[in-house]
Amino acid sequence: MKDIKLICFFLLLSFALGAQIDSSFVEHASPGALKQMGKTALRQNDPNSAAFFYEAYMKKTAKVDAKSMNNLAQAYFQLRNYKKAQTMFLKAYNADKEKVPEALYYHAQMQKSNGLYDSAKINFQRFKKEYKGDNKTLKKQTAKEIVFCDSLQAIMRKDNKIIVQLLDTTINKVNAEGAAISTAEHEMVFTSLRTDKQEYIHEDYDTVKTKKKKLYKATRRGDVWRFSGEYGGSLNDEDFNTGNACFSPDRKKIYFTRCNPTQKGKMICAIYVSEKNGDTWTEPVKLPKEINDPKYTSTMPAVTTDRQKGEIIYFVSNRPNGKGGLDIWYSIYDKKKKLYKEAKNAGNKINTSQDEITPFFDNETHSFYFSSNGLGGLGGFDIFKGLGDVPRFSSVDNVGPPFNSGADDAYFTVSPFLPEEGFLVSNREGGVTLKNNSTCCDDIYYYKQTAYIKVRLNGKVNSDSGNIAVPNAMIEIYMKDKRTNEKIWVKTITTDSLGNYTTRIEADQSYILTVRKKGFLSNSGEMNTLNITSSTNLSKNLRITPKPKGAIFIPNIQYAFGKSELMPESRIIIDTTVLRFMQDNPELVIEISAHTDSKGSNKANLELSQSRAESVVAYLISRGIDPLQLAAKGYGESKPMAPNTKPDGSDNPDGRAKNRRTEFEIIGELDGVEIIRE
DSSP, rough: OOHHHHHHHHHHHHHHOOOOOOOOTTSSSSSHHHHHHHHHHHHTTTOOOOOHHHHHHHHOOOOOOHHHHHHHHHHHTTTTHHHHHHHHHHHHHHHOOOOTTTTTHHHHHHHTTTHHHHHHHHHHHHHHHHHOOOOOOHHHHHHHHHHHHHHHHHOOOOOOEEEEEOOTTTOOSSSSSEEEEEEEEEEEEEEEESSSSOOOOOOOOOOSOOOEEEEEEEEETTTEEEEEEEGGGGOOOOOOOEEEEEETSSSSHHHHHHEOOTTTTEEEEEEEEEEEEEEEOOEEEEEEEEOOOOTTTTEEEEEEEETTTTTEEEEOOSSSOOOSSSEEEEEETTTTTTTTTTEEOOOOOOOSSSOOEEEETTTTTTTTEESSSSOOOOSEEEEEEEEEEEEEOOEEEOOTTTTOOOSSSEEEEEESTTEEEEEEEOOTSSOOTTTTTTTOSSSSEEEETTTTOOOEEEEEEEETEEEOOOOOEEEEEEEEEETTEEEEEEEEEEEEEEEEEEEOOOOEEEEEEEOOOTEEEOOEEEEEEOOOOOEEEEEEEEEEEEESSSEEEEETTBTTSSSSOOHHHHHHHHIIIIIIIHHHHHEEEEEEEOEEEEEEHHHHHHHHHHHHHHHHHHHHHHTTTTTEEEEEEEEEEOOOOSSSBBTSSOOOOHHHHHHEEEEEEEEEEEEEHHHHHH
């Protein structure tokens, strides 16, 4: 009975705001009671108390208790005390590898976080060989980790031209800070608990009015960032933890999260949106159930814009049918219907069997940043970068040090005002920490790329007809994936009233520019920024041709004699002519027409020509052209280009050859066509 009372007392004490656990009580508790208190604290997501009780238990007991050692190691892991966790996981494994076989895996993970990559690889290999358990996810991840360790040499090349600087203690406090994002050239908003002491908060207990996270701002004067108060007025709510702000590309909307625990202690976050109203923000509105599933968390929003789809909201959730624990999901906002579509998973290029968090879009370059602990790296969560958006992302790459470290690195953002600058969040050594744990706490770091290469692309769009400037032409910019050579859509810009355009692009990339305008045929051009080593301005002029009127002859299209089957060489010709034309102009509707000479009956010639036109249409559809863009028409011998006979009545082989032809003609446009990003 005495131990039970002690357990209840310690639990209530450790869960209260700002409570300190009095060690004098521990002296009177039995080892069994301390062990139970540690187990309960760990189950209640209170690793600090769990570590305290398990440490006390270890001192009092004479048993070699591998499971309790493993639990203590897990508490250290959750507290992100990587050094203690590494040692304790190994002790647990050596004490009884049969009871805690997975401790060796986590020991290797902690070695990674502590920079011991060679040793980590050896222990991952050992775990792969020795582990007989049924955790398939861990088995798969182990195989990946061995490969990741081999790839670290390429990642570890440190770029000394990047400055990463811890922000001062007016911003970073003992508890976690996060989600710093630029609001102006010299202002940013971030999330914080804003206290100089450690908070022992257990979210099951709401009898005590606990301190909440809020949105705050900081401003820069000279080279120094300093705290400057709360941000956003009505965005913060005393009843919720508020944070993770992001802005729509036009800066007219702010998305953020509000979080609160359920009665069962499960933290549930939901995403809200507020609109700019002068210098203030409107009352926040909770996004609908398509995004905010009340049973699961929805948090860490990021927003980008697609020309056809409108706004795309990316966010993090643990909802069902994902790839792992936390995945990145997205929802498309339908501008016409003013509705958010059902959320979908961002896919295998982004999500893994582990966790993916903190998505961010640099909308100027359409670069996508996020953090993952399942894609390999230096340890913990690493920051990764890809290009594009759904449904096509490029391959993703680890951004490497100094952005990444052996600790957790997340919340990477790029300033839209100064693209060489931005922020990230990390619990790496050197931050504002607690006693005896140099990697406990998330702090905000500012970075600057001192040798950032600014590439400005300028140009003009002219018409082939009279070399006249084309205003309001849309230029779609694609980037080629270096690994797959896929085209990844980056952005769409518009020429001004004089046909000129200017935009920012990235160094060391290959681009395709496609220009479109109603009444013109689309045209594409290639360029690259490879081997550019300093900031520069590039020029690329583009030309477009007014849409032709009348039929366009497709040369050298051959069919089997008297039949409609395309000859193999004809398919090659179609691929390089009409197929490419349709791919460049997905909004156009064309008629494929086939013609014959006058040999045979009119009826037979009509049927043959119709069948041949349908063969070409069928082939184009098989190559991915939308059937709605194609019509087949056979004209038989009714539209000759040349006489079938000579004036004296004799046969005219040259004339008949010209009449046996295949053509295409623009007959319309699709309404509201969505251009598929290739």
